[in-house]
Each structure stands twice: as C-alpha cells, then as structure tokens.
Amino acid sequence: MKTLHALGMAMLVVIFAIAGQPVRAQTTAYAAGQGAVNSIEVGVEVRASVTGRCGFATSGAPSGTIDQADFDVNGFSRDFAIQLNCTGASRIAVSSLNGGMASQAAGGSGYQTKAPYRVALYMVADNGTNASATCDAATLSAGGSCSFAGTATAAQGLRLAGASTKVNGSYLRVSAPAYTGSDTLVSGRYADTLSVTVSVSP
Numbered sequence: 001m002k003t004l005h006a007l008g009m010a011m012l013v014v015i016f017a018i019a020g021q022p023v024r025a026q027t028t029a030y031a032a033g034q035g036a037v038n039s040i041e042v043g044v045e046v047r048a049s050v051t052g053r054c055g056f057a058t059s060g061a062p063s064g065t066i067d068q069a070d071f072d073v074n075g076f077s078r079d080f081a082i083q084l085n086c087t088g089a090s091r092i093a094v095s096s097l098n099g100g101m102a103s104q105a106a107g108g109s110g111y112q113t114k115a116p117y118r119v120a121l122y123m124v125a126d127n128g129t130n131a132s133a134t135c136d137a138a139t140l141s142a143g144g145s146c147s148f149a150g151t152a153t154a155a156q157g158l159r160l161a162g163a164s165t166k167v168n169g170s171y172l173r174v175s176a177p178a179y180t181g182s183d184t185l186v187s188g189r190y191a192d193t194l195s196v197t198v199s200v201s202p
Helices: 002-010
Strands: 012-017 023-029 076-081 090-096 101-103 118-124 130-136 158-160 171-176 194-200
Touching: 090 118, 118 158, 130 158, 171 194
Parallel strands: none
Antiparallel strands: 012 023, 076 171, 090 158, 090 194, 118 130, 118 171
C-alpha cells in the first residue's frame, strides 16, 4: 500500500485550456526516474496589433526658402526633400497663401503684381511604387482645382499607396520659366508661402 500511495503522489495530470476554448493540450508528467516523459507541452496563442501612423519623419517635412534674383528673366527651380513616417497608404496636400508669387507693390494698367509658378509632388513608397502630380500655384488655394490642393485628409491629396518610412527620394518642387505674361511685372519683391500636410489614407 505504501508503494502505491507514493506512485499516486508522483503522477500529475495537467489540463491546459484557454477560456471559452476547447482543451489545447493534455499530458502526464512523471517525477524524475518514474517515467519516460518529464516535460509538459502546451499551446499558447498570442495575438497583437500595430496601430497605423502617418506623419512627417523627424526633420522630414519640406522646409526652406528660395530667393531668386530677376526670376522674371531667369526663372527658377528648386526641390525640397520630403520624408514620411507612414506605415500604410497616405495622402499629401499643398496649399498656397497667395496663389502665385505676389508683390506688395501697387500695380496699374499694363502691370502685373502676381507671377505664376508651378508646384510638383513626387512621392515614393518603401516598396518602390510612386505617385506624382504637378499643378499651377493658382489652383492651390482652398477649393482649388488641383488634385492635391488644400489640407490632406483620408480622401484629399495625392495618394501614395504603400508605406513610406525611409529616405526614398520624395520631394516637392517649385519652378517657373522666364515670365512671358502680356503685362509687365512690377519691380520689387515677390513671395508666396506653401503649407504641406499629410494624412493616413484607407
């Protein structure tokens, strides 16, 4: 009787279950020297998720200035690098304060105080896919006709289909050829300010 009692105490039956789920594993473990199996194997289901994020990477927002003398004769072109930190699809939008290069000087008959220029976006995802578009600055005001005008939302702006978290060569370009308008540009300083926003996109 003593021998049977000791054996009964050494045997342990383990039943492992997840709440609301059927039994995942059942086995018997023996004390050392009392059986071939001395381990218990059970299944543990682990689940997790990653919330999407989208914005500009640190120091990744386009910024800077361009100051071109005699731009009416020489034109100008400059690229501003963009780096996103978006784990999924995104949209990027641009708005123009003045809708062109505007002067504070007074105009008059035969003179113009606003010069046109163009804004281009070229965006590249981590997988190599890209999206691009070019619009006149005049179409970048609120409610403008440019496809990426205004403020980025889930449905507004140039859509980049893939995640973008690296330096991929994305940029915003501002450019203008030599001025060819029929009215002469008033002499003086011309300026515009662009605002660039980014949003997650479904």
